[in-house]
Amino acid sequence: MKNNNDFDESFPQYRVKCELKDYSIGCFSPLLNADNEICGAVIMFRDITREWQQQKFLRISVNVLQAYSWFYDVENDSLIFGEGFTESKEVEESLNTFEKFVTHIHPDDREKFVSVFKQLSKEAMTEFAFECRIDFLGTGVFRWWESRGIMEIVEMADGNVTRYFYGMAINIHQHKQAEEELARALQRAEESDKLKSAFVANISHEIRTPLNSIVGFTNLMVEEGYSNEEKKMFKDTISNNSRDLLVLLDDVLDLSRLEAGQEIFYSGVYDMRFLVHSVLDIGHLNAVEGVEFIERGPQNELLVITDEVKLTKIFLN
Secondary structure (H helix, E strand, C coil): CCCHHHCCCCCCCCCCCCCCCCCEEEEEEEEECCCCCEEEEEEEEEECHHHHHHHHHHHHHHHHHCEEEEEEECCCCEEEECCCCCCCHHHHHCCCCHHHHHHCECHHHHHHHHHHHHHHHCCCCCEEEEEEEECCCCCCCCEEEEEEEEEEEEECCCCCEEEEEEEEEEECHHHHHHHHHHHHHHHHHHHHHHHHHHHHHHHHHHHHHHHHHHHHHHHHHCCCCCCHHHHHHHHHHHHHHHHHHHHHHHHHHHHHHHHHCCCCCCCEEEEHHHHHHHHHHHHHHHCCCCCCCCCCCCCCCCEEEECHHHHHHHHHC
16 A cells, blocks of 8 residues: 555545554455545455464464364365375375275274264264374374364255365374383383282292291200200201391392392402302202202303302302
């Protein structure tokens, strides 16, 4: 629109005073007199600031949520992707009908997807929401999407009724991955609780067995009427059960440290030949009658980096 200084002298000048908002839209319409000459004008402005802000917030939301809008014309079987859909035109063309789009949905989700649209076709529902995995590019890599929309029924001038579906799809793949990982973690926690319960029940029995032996044979040691040979047997039994109990308690402590993440690995350089000999010596002391140990370890020096205590426990167990 020209300002007053730019008008031609022959053109009737009118001053328009108005205050415009940040974003406005307007129109200019000339007024004609009986001689079909311009004698004035009608200027109208409409404040569209709120609409512009809503569109701006929608664009921000679409980008943040990794979402896109879509529109489906049921009668013409035409699926149109709107703002936020970042794939190429070729990809859009491979998805632009209902049947084409269904082929890109994960096989496990297709039945649910088709069921929703069947209910919409029967007008059993007008608003819908569903989740499914989609592979837009046909590469076999599926991602989770949540679609929400409404159905609109429009009666045309000729009396025919046309149905339209439109809505928005949001990328929820990361949310689904977190949900699945949480479910796996919950399952692991439940399994861990069951194992702990079984471990406590078993360890209670394992602790009672040597303790009963220690207490019983200790009482026999102070009683009269037993020979020195029998008392030596009592001492050996108490010693063996005490050693078994100590090993058991060490295992419990090791397990507790492992679960608490406090287990420390003390590595050093050790001679494997010496470790094997040490294990055999301990084995000979605790061996059941009739059990023979055969040494087939390294004959020469063999240096390894390991935790001597933990490796010895592994051999003995």
